Amino acid sequence: MKVKICGLTDVETAVYAAEVGADAIGFVFAPSRRQISKENAKKIIEELPARVEKVGVFVNEKPAVIEEIAAACGLTMIQLHGEESNGSCQVHALPVVKAVGIGKVEDIVQAEQYEVPYLLVDSPKGQKYYGGNGATFDWQLLQSKALENHRVILAGGLTADNVAKAIATVQPYMVDVSSGVETDGKKDFVKIKQFIQVVKGVEIR
Incomplete structure (x- = not known):
């Protein structure tokens, strides 16, 4: 089971997350308390191993701006978190x-x-920000082969305490966590390691 840790803003935490098993690191370029500049994202990405996906998170951003940031930072994936159309x-x-x-x-x-x-x-999106709001949704909605033509990344209020149940219910391709590995709004090394250990220990049928 793959793990994405999202909303990282410093080299030390990102490198640690990769060392303890994170498969992807998310960088939020949209307005957020975890927003990062392309300069800082580049510094972090340069320190990460090649095996780790570097995901840029954007909300209703112009494609040209996304492409420029992706090239400048060395992103390997793009996450569109707004009302983007299929065409965009x-x-x-x-x-x-x-x-x-x-x-x-x-x-x-x-x-x-x-x-x-x-x-x-x-x-569903919160009052102020898209995503990163620490709220779960009804995972049962994703049973009965829902979205079977896509690789599903499960996010929304995941923690070390509930992620095993979430995986058993949804059986996603990857799980994504942000606020669930924070303490007082900052990424917590202990919670990051605990979350990844729980996820990697879950057996998928």
């Missing part, structure tokens, strides 16, 4: 992760229209 997902050279909020069955039907290799399923 097709213009990027890098693999695209389209994030969708899941609150009802109709949201799954709409998500299936995206022709992208990865769908990140999250709780």
Whole structure:
């Protein structure tokens, strides 16, 4: 089972996350308390091993801006976390992760229209920010072969305490955590390691 740690803003934490087993690191370029500049993201990415995916998170950003940041930083994947259309997902050279909020069955039907290799399923957007709000959604909605034509990345309120149940229910390709490995709004090394250990210990049928 793969793990993405999102919203990292410093070299030390990112390198540590990679060392203890993170498969992907997310960098938030959209307005957020975890927002990072392309200069700082580049410094971090230069220190990460090649095996780790470097994912840039954008919300309703112009494709040209995304491409410029991706090239400048050395991103390997692009995550679109706003109201981007299926067409706007097709213009990027890098693999695209389209994030969708899941609150009802109709949201799954709409998500299936995206022709992208990865769908990140999250709780519906919060009052202020898209994603990173620490709220779960009804994982049962993703049973019965929902989104079977996509690699599903499960996000939304995951912690070391609930991620095993989430994986057993959804059986995703990857799990994504941000606030669930934080203490007082900052990434916590102990929680990062604990989360990854739980995920890597989960057996998928």
